[in-house]
Amino acid sequence: MASMAGANVFAGVIAAVLLLWVLPIPRDAQVSDRGDVIFLTALTYLVAGAVISVGTAIVLLSPLTRWRRRGGPPTTAEQSAVMLLPLRQSLVHTAVWLIGSLAFIAYNYSDTPNLAITGGIVLALVSVGTFGASYMLGERILRPVAARALSDAEYAPQYAPPISMRLLLTWGLGTLVPTIGLLTLAIGQITGWVDATSTTFAAAVIAMCVLTGLTSLVLTLLTSSHLSDPVRQLRAALLDVRNDVRDTRVNVYDGSELGMLQVGFNRMVTAVDERRRLRTLFGKHVGDDVARLALENGTELGGETRFVAVLFVDMIASTRMAAARPPTEVVDLLNRFFEVIVEVVHRHGGFINKFIGDEVFAVFGAPLEMPDPCTATLRAARRMHTELVRRTGIDAGIGVSSGVCVAGNVGAAERLEYTVIGDAVNEAARLTELAKIHPSRVFAAQHTVTAACAEERAQWTAGRSLVLRGRRMPTGIAYPADAPTAADGSEPGAGGVDGDAAGDEAEAHSAVADDPGPATEPRYRPRPDETA
The missing domain is CATH 3.30.70.1230 (Nucleotide cyclase, GGDEF domain)
Structure with a gap:
């Protein structure tokens, strides 16, 4: 929860930097007079949004709390609640940001339409970025709980977006959304809606490019860790299997194709262990050489x-x-x-x-x-x-x-x-x-x-x-x-x-023959004092 709150705070800082210093919004006297009011209103909304996020998090965590108190394997509903928790919580954060953007436009449009529309667009774009960051962070943080939920009950896939969807999401958040912002800025400059000097416009573009690069880097690192962590785990487990380490298993914490791969690996290792035990048992009964030849x-x-x-x-x-x-x-x-x-x-x-x-x-x-x-x-x-x-x-x-x-x-x-x-x-x-x-x-x-x-x-x-x-x-x-x-x-x-x-x-x-054998063969019978 703290990490998601940090992601939202980071998104708020980006929105403030864009609105106050980066975007070429006219700073007339009316905007300056409403600055304190806008700041207090935004701060009040952020507090309200935090309360809403915490409240929904408590509600969404209630199935997990019941399962941990009861113990044993989770039910299907509890397993689903655990695996879908990051997605649902990210949707709540996105909804809070979108509502805030609409409220910002409605509150400021009558007096400062340029500021209202520009701020609304910025907050909408930030809400999309917040969704991606919150989802990836939440899924990473909940891995231990997800592993417990998927290992204690029957694995059910499709609890998470597939790999292709995650890659598209990373591209959209890191590339498409910033590109839309730059296009909007350029169109505003061309149409005259944004009245900025060439120096101011160029500075805004440079600043947005820097923010785009940083955002893309963070999202790429998160996505790569989502995809590479299970692969590294499987590679380490394969080395253990090659070195004949018994009871080798990997944690199943992903609801996409990666989770199916983790489950498949564990089932394969179980089959290999069973085959090894059968071969060992077979060898003990008939001998290793006979078992190998068979x-x-x-x-x-x-x-x-x-x-x-x-x-x-x-x-x-x-x-x-x-x-x-x-x-x-x-x-x-x-x-x-x-x-x-x-x-x-x-x-x-x-x-x-x-x-x-x-x-x-x-x-x-x-x-x-x-x-x-x-x-x-x-x-x-x-x-x-x-x-x-x-x-x-x-x-x-x-x-x-x-x-x-x-x-x-x-x-x-x-x-x-x-x-x-x-x-x-x-x-x-x-x-x-x-x-x-x-x-x-x-x-x-x-x-x-x-x-x-x-x-x-x-x-x-x-x-x-x-x-x-x-x-x-x-x-x-x-x-x-x-x-x-x-x-x-x-x-x-x-x-x-x-x-x-x-x-x-x-x-x-x-053990000694009573039959002396044919006449052509040597006849030998033990003496009475012999025992054989």
């Missing part, structure tokens, strides 16, 4: 042949633990267990394919190819056992194998899953069952160790061969060279079942 290549059923190394981890005595502990404590232990596994697998470039109860299945070499998946998997297996014991105290069996498998999407069109299928997967699962009852807790297929680099091969010890369940040919077994052996010094496949793993002994026995 977004890039689609989710068609089928797969491709890959040489991969696979790793199974299965917690020992998990059934007994679940029966002895509260469910919340079991979940906490499982999360700690899985956290170590995921960390180690990712550190070595692997991919967690799935969690199966207390078991984890990891793949190395799919969906992204690896130059040496066998070495990476064997290193991860050794490190994983050490980390599990050190950080969680949980014991687990770990099995490693490798081979050519099919990696891709399986399931149905409505529900599919990325997985790896092949003989190496079954072999690793059986080795995990055997590893759970051996002191080393880590078994790897010998052919996987052979395919690793020399440095990694030196970290493993070759054991005996066993025919695993579901397989015809024997599988050579290797275990870490620094792993503890059974109490009797036997190799993998021999006794040495500790107390915690006793419940898994029957499962480990089932």
Whole structure:
């Protein structure tokens, strides 16, 4: 309100300067005698106009006051009142100035017609300028309130003139109105209505040109700020989005196309954030690499042949633990267990394919190819056992194998899953069952160790061969060279079942084939004292 009052005072000063010193109005004795009366009358009207402006401002602000007292989102009528407040208040100021110009003409025309008509024209032109300045200032000052009104309720555009109308308004106030004043002055000089010397006329034109330049500059600055502020705000917000700043938003405070642009940006950012959250959630469920491939290549059923190394981890005595502990404590232990596994697998470039109860299945070499998946998997297996014991105290069996498998999407069109299928997967699962009852807790297929680099091969010890369940040919077994052996010094496949793993002994026995296989294949069956 103070800024609008300042705009009106500034307009009054301009009108006084034009009438008293700039325009070539004849200063006869009658005008001089009425000067004090005209001044007092003008001052009285200005006070009355200020009272009228304040009163209408209080009335126009009443919906805003009710909304702020009530709280919550504004109603449609309250939102409309807030957004249209600058326009309505500017119209009130313009009406006060136009009424004042008519009153000035009526009061002075009978005695000083030149002064009356000239003053009326000046006040009318000033009223138009006051309208533009008051509107732009009021809209700028009410931006925080407008932002609150537009953000707390459904956005409704067309509460403000469009950009094209604002530019035309700036041109009209800064160029057209002063030009009309200069044309009026020139026509008066030509017709003799204005009787001024060439020097006086030239001084009046120069002064009006200076005032026109200053007025145009002020209006241009106001208009440019109206148009550039939202653009700068959007640019800063775009930089935040590019820098991955979460919850980036812009304030919506404009009722024209700029407001629609602000709303559109916020909706776009909301959609981007939702897409980012979905991708993050998708990545946590299927893995970042699978999520990235699905977004890039689609989710068609089928797969491709890959040489991969696979790793199974299965917690020992998990059934007994679940029966002895509260469910919340079991979940906490499982999360700690899985956290170590995921960390180690990712550190070595692997991919967690799935969690199966207390078991984890990891793949190395799919969906992204690896130059040496066998070495990476064997290193991860050794490190994983050490980390599990050190950080969680949980014991687990770990099995490693490798081979050519099919990696891709399986399931149905409505529900599919990325997985790896092949003989190496079954072999690793059986080795995990055997590893759970051996002191080393880590078994790897010998052919996987052979395919690793020399440095990694030196970290493993070759054991005996066993025919695993579901397989015809024997599988050579290797275990870490620094792993503890059974109490009797036997190799993998021999006794040495500790107390915690006793419940898994029957499962480990089932991992060894009961079918000796065809007569042409090596026949191997464990001795009675062997557990695998």
